[in-house]
Amino acid sequence: MVRSDIIRGHLDSIILRLIFEKDRYGYEISQEIGLRTNNRFQIKEATLYAVFQRLEKKELVEAYFGDITHGGKRKYYKITSLGKAYLNELTKEWHEVKEIIDLFMEDL
Amino acid sequence: MMKKIKNHIEELFKEIPRTQESELVKQEIIQNLEEKVIFLMESGKEEEDAINKAIVEFGDIDELKKELGVKNPDQKKSKLAKLNLAYSLCGSGLLIVLFLFINFYYTPNTIWFVYPTFGLLWWPLSMYFYWQRNK
Numbered sequence: 001m002v003r004s005d006i007i008r009g010h011l012d013s014i015i016l017r018l019i020f021e022k023d024r025y026g027y028e029i030s031q032e033i034g035l036r037t038n039n040r041f042q043i044k045e046a047t048l049y050a051v052f053q054r055l056e057k058k059e060l061v062e063a064y065f066g067d068i069t070h071g072g073k074r075k076y077y078k079i080t081s082l083g084k085a086y087l088n089e090l091t092k093e094w095h096e097v098k099e100i101i102d103l104f105m106e107d108l
Numbered sequence: 109m110m111k112k113i114k115n116h117i118e119e120l121f122k123e124i125p126r127t128q129e130s131e132l133v134k135q136e137i138i139q140n141l142e143e144k145v146i147f148l149m150e151s152g153k154e155e156e157d158a159i160n161k162a163i164v165e166f167g168d169i170d171e172l173k174k175e176l177g178v179k180n181p182d183q184k185k186s187k188l189a190k191l192n193l194a195y196s197l198c199g200s201g202l203l204i205v206l207f208l209f210i211n212f213y214y215t216p217n218t219i220w221f222v223y224p225t226f227g228l229l230w231w232p233l234s235m236y237f238y239w240q241r242n243k
Contacts, residue, residue, distance in 0.1 A: 025140065026136060026137075026140040027140040027141075027143045027144050027147075030144075031147075042165070044165065044166065044167025044168065045137065045140070045141065045165065045166045045167060046166055046167040046168055046169045046170075046171060046172050047167060047168075047171055047172075049133055049136065049137055049172055050171040050172040050174070050175045052133075053133065053172070053175040053176065054175055057175075072135070072138070072139035072142065072143075073139065074139065074140075074143075075132075075136045075139070
């Protein structure tokens with residue numbers, strides 16, 4: 001399992017990307033992350049909800065309540081146009097970072 | 109059965125100020141954890157195991173605290189500083205007007221009201237910088 005502090009700075013990107021694909025709710029996102037990384041990285045729920053709070057405050061995502069399941073209402077998150085633009089920026093930035101780090105770490 | 113999860117989350121939220129916002133996040137977390145437990149049980153875990161796994165994997169709440177709690181006192185402070193500034197402006201303004209009145213009403217030939225005015229202006233000035241720093 002990857003050290004989580006290295007990924008921490010990119011959690012916004014990961015979560016925005018997943019919400020960009022379709023509207024999702026909290027548990028779905030943590031499951032999806034585990035699934036896609038084959039459980040090599042798992043997000044802690046406490047962290048996940050802190051990210052949601054941050055993204056919502058920055059108006060990058062919007063929340064709405066969905067259908068009732070297992071007695072509670074799921075809170076879904078939807079990406080805003082601002083969020084899409086931000087994700088686009090993050091993607092560009094990531095490619096930059098990757099190239100820079102690769103300069104030092106590749107072929108070692 | 110879900111009481112244990114609810115209790116655990118309530119416990120974690122104890123230090124977070126109760127606001128509508130934190131209440132909503134709490135509900136969301138409980139709802140999602142319950143779903144996780146149900147999912148874990150469906151994939152063959154015992155109820156007790158599932159609940160414990162969900163609680164252990166929940167992690168450290170400090171980050172969430174920062175998003176929900178720590179920012180609020182700062183905002184409050186800045187609001188208070190603003191109030192202090194407004195109060196000092198009104199207060200010193202009124203006093204200056206009072207000095208002006210006394211000066212021109214009783215001793216119209218000597219202009220002395222400028223001296224207390226300079227002294228008084230330190231009050232709103234200090235409050236202004238206090239407000240700027242807390243912004």
